[in-house]
Amino acid sequence: MSISTDQVEKIAALANLNLSEDEKSKFTVQLNTILEYVEKLNELDTEGVSPLSHPLDLKNVFRKDEVQPSLPVEKALENAPARSKNYFKVPRVIRK
Amino acid sequence: MTLREYVREIKRGKLSAAESLQSFQKKCDEYSHLNAFITLLNERAMQRAGWIDEEISRGADPGPLAGTIFAIKDNINIAGVRTSCASRILENFNSPFDATVIRKLTDAGAVFIGKTNMDEFAMGSSNENSYFGNVKNSVDESRVPGGSSGGSAVAVAAGMAQAALGSDTGGSIRQPAAFSGVVGLKPTYGRVSRFGLVAFASSLDQIGPLTGTVDDAALILGVISGHDERDSTSSREPVPDFHSFINRDIRGIRIGVNRAVLEKGIQPEIGDRLQKLTDYLQASGAEIVEISLEKTLEFGIAAYYIIATAEASSNLARFDGVRYGYRDDRQETLAGMYRSTRQNGFGEEVRRRIMLGTYVLSSGYYDAYYKKALQVRHLIKKEFDEAFGKVDTILTPTTPATAFAMGEKISDPLEMYLSDIFTVSANLAGICGINVPVGMDASGLPIGVQFMANAFEEGKLFRVADFVEKNFK
Numbered sequence: 001m002s003i004s005t006d007q008v009e010k011i012a013a014l015a016n017l018n019l020s021e022d023e024k025s026k027f028t029v030q031l032n033t034i035l036e037y038v039e040k041l042n043e044l045d046t047e048g049v050s051p052l053s054h055p056l057d058l059k060n061v062f063r064k065d066e067v068q069p070s071l072p073v074e075k076a077l078e079n080a081p082a083r084s085k086n087y088f089k090v091p092r093v094i095r096k
Numbered sequence: 097m098t099l100r101e102y103v104r105e106i107k108r109g110k111l112s113a114a115e116s117l118q119s120f121q122k123k124c125d126e127y128s129h130l131n132a133f134i135t136l137l138n139e140r141a142m143q144r145a146g147w148i149d150e151e152i153s154r155g156a157d158p159g160p161l162a163g164t165i166f167a168i169k170d171n172i173n174i175a176g177v178r179t180s181c182a183s184r185i186l187e188n189f190n191s192p193f194d195a196t197v198i199r200k201l202t203d204a205g206a207v208f209i210g211k212t213n214m215d216e217f218a219m220g221s222s223n224e225n226s227y228f229g230n231v232k233n234s235v236d237e238s239r240v241p242g243g244s245s246g247g248s249a250v251a252v253a254a255g256m257a258q259a260a261l262g263s264d265t266g267g268s269i270r271q272p273a274a275f276s277g278v279v280g281l282k283p284t285y286g287r288v289s290r291f292g293l294v295a296f297a298s299s300l301d302q303i304g305p306l307t308g309t310v311d312d313a314a315l316i317l318g319v320i321s322g323h324d325e326r327d328s329t330s331s332r333e334p335v336p337d338f339h340s341f342i343n344r345d346i347r348g349i350r351i352g353v354n355r356a357v358l359e360k361g362i363q364p365e366i367g368d369r370l371q372k373l374t375d376y377l378q379a380s381g382a383e384i385v386e387i388s389l390e391k392t393l394e395f396g397i398a399a400y401y402i403i404a405t406a407e408a409s410s411n412l413a414r415f416d417g418v419r420y421g422y423r424d425d426r427q428e429t430l431a432g433m434y435r436s437t438r439q440n441g442f443g444e445e446v447r448r449r450i451m452l453g454t455y456v457l458s459s460g461y462y463d464a465y466y467k468k469a470l471q472v473r474h475l476i477k478k479e480f481d482e483a484f485g486k487v488d489t490i491l492t493p494t495t496p497a498t499a500f501a502m503g504e505k506i507s508d509p510l511e512m513y514l515s516d517i518f519t520v521s522a523n524l525a526g527i528c529g530i531n532v533p534v535g536m537d538a539s540g541l542p543i544g545v546q547f548m549a550n551a552f553e554e555g556k557l558f559r560v561a562d563f564v565e566k567n568f569k
Contacts, residue, residue, distance in 0.1 A: 003455065015409060015454040016416070016431075017447055018439035027451055033510050034452060038398040041468050044391070044475065051470030052477055054299045054329075055285045055526020055551075061328040075192040079420035088418050091430050 002032050099164055099258060099312040100339075103205075106163040109152060113145040113163030113207060120165045120209055123256045130232045132241075132250040134170045135178050136210040141165075145207045158205035161319060166201060167257035169248050170211040171218055172303065173292040174198050181294050182216045182226035185421045185441030195292020196327065197261060197303050197320045204319045209257050212247030216443045217412065218268055218296045220244050221515050224506050225445040232502075233275060235541060239499040242272030248306045249276035259316060260306040265296050266400050267494075267519025269304050273531040274494035274544025279561070280306045281313045282519075284551045285526035286331035288317075289324030297407035298329075300400075300523040310532065310562040314338035317554060333552045341558040347381035349560060352487035354389040360517065363497040365537040370493055370545060373534055376568050377491075382560075387483045387490065391476050392521040399476065400520035401513055402456050402469035409453030415441065448509060477525045484550040489560055491547055492518045494531045498541035522548050530557045532564050 003011075005028045012019045019027065073086055082089040097105075105111040124136060148163045168174060171181045173191035175198075180186045194202070201208075215225040223231040223246030231246040233239040234254035241250045245262030249272035252260050262269040264282035273280025281304045288303045295301060305316040321335040353374055358367045378384045417423035417437030424436035442450070456465035483490060496517060505512040522529040529548040536542055545564075549556040 007455075008451070011451055011455050011458065014458065015450050016413075016434045016438050017442075017450065018435040019447070023444075023447075027448060030448065030509055031452060031455065034401065034513075035455075035465075037510055038402055038465065038469075041395055041398050041402075041472050044395060044472055046468060046471035046475065049471040049474050051467050052474035053470055055477070055524070056329060056331070058329060063325070071192055076419075078192060079189055081417060081421070081423035081425065090418055091428055091433050093430050 003028060003035060098309050099161070099307070099315050102258065103160065103162050103164060107152060107157070111163070113148040114142065116163060117141055117145040117165055117207055117209065120256060120258070123254065124209065127234065127254045127256055130234055130237070130250050130254060131229050132213055132231055132247040132254070132256060133167070133210040134180055134182060134213050134228050134247070137177065137208055141207050141209050148205055148207065160204050160315065161201060162205035164206050165209050165258045166206045167210055167212045167248055167251035167260040168198070168208055169214055169245050169260070169262045171214060171263055171294040172197060172261055174208060174211070177211065179211070179294065180228070181218070182214045182228055183442065183446070184227045185415050185437070187227065187422060189420055193292065196289035196324045198292065200320050212245070212251055212260060214247055215244035216446050217294070217408070218244040218263055218265055219408070219445050219449055221267070221271060221512050222500070222505065223247065223272070224502065225443055227443060230502060233499050235277060236499065236539070238501055239541065240275065240502055242275035242499065244268040245306060246272045249273050249278055249280065252276070252278045252306050252308060258308070259312055261303055262306050263293055263301055263303050264523065265300045266404060266523050267516045269306060270494050270519050270529055270531040270546055271516065273306050274542065275499040277533045277542030278306055278308060279310055279313050279533070280304070280531040281317065281554070281557070282522060282529050283317060283321070283554060284528040286329055287333070287528070287552065287554070288320050289327040289330040291324055291326040295411040297404040298411060299407060300404060302523070310530070310558055310565050311339070311342045313530070314342055314558045331552070336555055338555060338558055341555040342562045344559050344563065345381060346377065346560055346563045349382045349489065349556070350385050350487040351377055351382050351560070352385050352387035352483050352490040354387055354492070356389065356393060357492055360393060360496060362493055363537065366493045366497070366543050369534050369543050370491070373545060373564065373568055374491065380563070380567070385487050387487060388479065389483070391472070391479045393517065395472050396476060396521040396524065397513055397517055399469040399472040400516070400524060401452070402465050403473060403524070405449045405453030406457050406466050407453070409450045409457065412446070412450055417441070445509070473524045476521055480521070480525045480527060480550070488556050489547045489549045491545060494518060494544040494546040498537045498539070498543060518546055527551050528554050528557060530561050532561045534564065534568060
């Protein structure tokens with residue numbers, strides 16, 4: 001499998017990145033080199049092997065639905081690039 | 097002087113935390129050109145050290161790390177201090193809370209001298225991917241210090257701090273420790289809470305110490321370990337007295353080695369050192385056992401770079417310019433703002449990994465890449481399970497070569513990734529590993545070896561690594 005510049009553009013859109021034209025061609029070459037290397041995984045027979053997404057045998061952790069100390073609103077908004085009252089402010093989404 | 101000896105002197109009032117801090121701050125000035133720190137906490141640290149001294153003079157006990165001077169990797173949150181992850185996107189991010197490890201170190205009496213430089217979002221093996229510039233290796237300033245915890249390694253190696261915290265996702269503690277000639281421990285996944293560590297790849301990330309001695313690492317691990325209800329992946333496994341593994345012999349310890357390691361194109365001097373060490377361990381009463389590491393060595397890197405980038409692409413989706421961090425506010429639409437913010441906020445390696453991770457998770461490629469990598473991860477874990485049925489610990493080089501020159505690998509990402517061949521598998525399997533310095537090559541650059549042990553068996557690492565540190569010449 002190899003990746004085309006068109007696909008790189010599509011992936012960049014999915015990843016919310018604005019790659020420059022130069023970067024699109026550079027990443028196409030580099031991603032292909034990396035993908036060619038990882039193809040070697042196909043040398044291994046993994047038929048019937050379960051995927052291991054996590055090293056620990058984890059179980060869901062529940063706790064009582066009780067209010068615990070959490071970040072106060074002022075603290076949570078302290079790093080916001082733009083705010084309005086107690087909200088994060090972003091560019092307008094719905095046009096008049 | 098080890099950390100334990102130092103703390104004893106601090107508690108006896110023979111040494112002062114404030115004076116000690118001053119001497120480390122002097123070193124930070126002297127070595128500022130190494131660029132190991134992103135933020136120095138001068139006044140804050142001085143206040144804290146003064147407070148420790150006062151506590152001791154009024155007869156209180158500030159804890160097992162009283163007055164120790166720590167450098168903290170800049171992806172670990174300290175309340176009221178910038179956590180930049182060496183990224184433009186978090187250049188002005190002021191942490192509203194402490195990571196659990198920071199709270200534990202604080203409760204134990206530690207003093208934080210500063211936040212260390214790193215590869216952006218911990219993505220890199222050379223510390224050349226920092227928005228705040230490269231870190232230089234203190235042993236040879238034309239060389240990289242390794243990465244991603246390069247600043248932490250150099251802070252300890254050059255004597256700018258007594259110990260440091262780093263994070264290790266595929267070798268980011270052990271590899272810079274090897275390149276800089278210090279001890280670096282990646283604890284078992286789940287041993288140390290990750291709450292407050294900025295996530296890179298959540299099933300692989302683990303916080304650990306970089307130190308001058310193995311005993312220092314044992315002391316620090318004892319303090320930072322344990323279950324944390326704020327990290328559901330932190331383990332309830334009991335935390336042993338790690339000091340009990342220091343100053344022991346290694347009679348009867350079974351050490352796994354793999355001859356194929358020597359055929360992996362490693363630097364001959366590293367191979368020689370490894371062979372000498374193996375002979376020495378055997379002569380000292382250890383049993384050397386040949387084990388298979390075929391899947392680990394052949395397929396580890398490929399599986400790792402799929403899984404790590406997949407998790408990263410998901411974790412880094414949160415950086416969108418809305419709630420914190422850099423925003424490109426020249427954009428009129430929300431979607432435009434997201435894209436421009438991320439394009440300009442992330443450096444090139446981070447964008448490359450997000451792209452790779454997004455691709456391997458995307459519809460039509462998920463099974464071929466991501467699922468396949470997870471299956472291989474399972475096979476690697478099984479290979480370790482089998483090995484640990486026969487041995488207590490596995491010995492490998494930490495890196496195939498000593499510290500490389502700046503700029504040598506930066507234009508070839510795959511070449512850079514391949515330098516992690518001996519370290520990534522411990523993260524995939526969730527086991528622990530330690531780097532111990534074992535001498536130098538002909539250019540005077542540090543050589544490190546790695547011991548790995550099964551999950552929650554850091555004690556075995558400390559026992560054998562401490563023995564090597566104190567006896568192997």
